[in-house]
Amino acid sequence: MADTLTLTLSTGGDVVIKLRPDLAPGHVERISELAKQGFYDGVPFHRxxxxxxxxxxxxxxxxxxGSELPDLxxxxxxxxxxxxTCSMARTSNPDSANSQFFICFDDARFLDRQYTVWGQVESGMEHVDALPTGEPVANPGRIEKAVVA
Structure with a gap:
């Protein structure tokens, strides 16, 4: 299984994420599969x-x-x-994660044990920090390319 996911962002660089199959093997497998298919290429950070x-x-x-694959x-x-921390987004149903994920800017410990953690940014967090903000974002930053290695 892959060790890292590299997201090349439109904000000017690579974000290297250490994958955590020890915590969430199914979610790491899904993220890796979608990245290999090119699913995340060009996708915005909408929130x-x-x-x-x-x-x-x-x-x-x-x-x-989301993807056409079944929820996790x-x-x-x-x-x-x-x-x-990289974790999966979901609806109020705990078993509804599919392809959406989030990267924490700061401590968000109130999410612990309620969302699936699948990775940790090892480098390039400054590129995440540089993403345009909003809910929704008027002119969002994008994942130009996602590569698993």
Missing amino acids: VIPGFMAQGGDPTGSGMG KAEFSAEPHTRG
């Missing part, structure tokens, strides 16, 4: 809240879209939601 998180992974950019069963863990 970016300063001091909280940047959310992307919806090709429609509406926050309502939750893989919640005690891993803390801190700066650089």
Whole structure:
């Protein structure tokens, strides 16, 4: 299984994420599969809240879209939601994660054990910090390319 996911962002650089199959093997497999298919290429960060998180992974950019693959069963863990934590977005149904994910800007420990952590930013967090903000974002930053290695 791949060790890292590299997101090349429109904000000027690469974000290298250490994948955590030890915490969420099903979610890491899904993210890796979608990245290999080119699913995330060109996809916007449609919801970016300063001091909280940047959310992307919806090709429609509406926050309502996802992949055609079935939703995933939750893989919640005690891993803390801190700066650089990568976790899956979902609806109020715990087993509704599909392709959308978020990257935490700061500690968001109130999310612990309620969202599936699948990775941790190792480098390039400054490119996440540089994403345009909003809910929705008027002119969103994008994932230009997603590569698993």
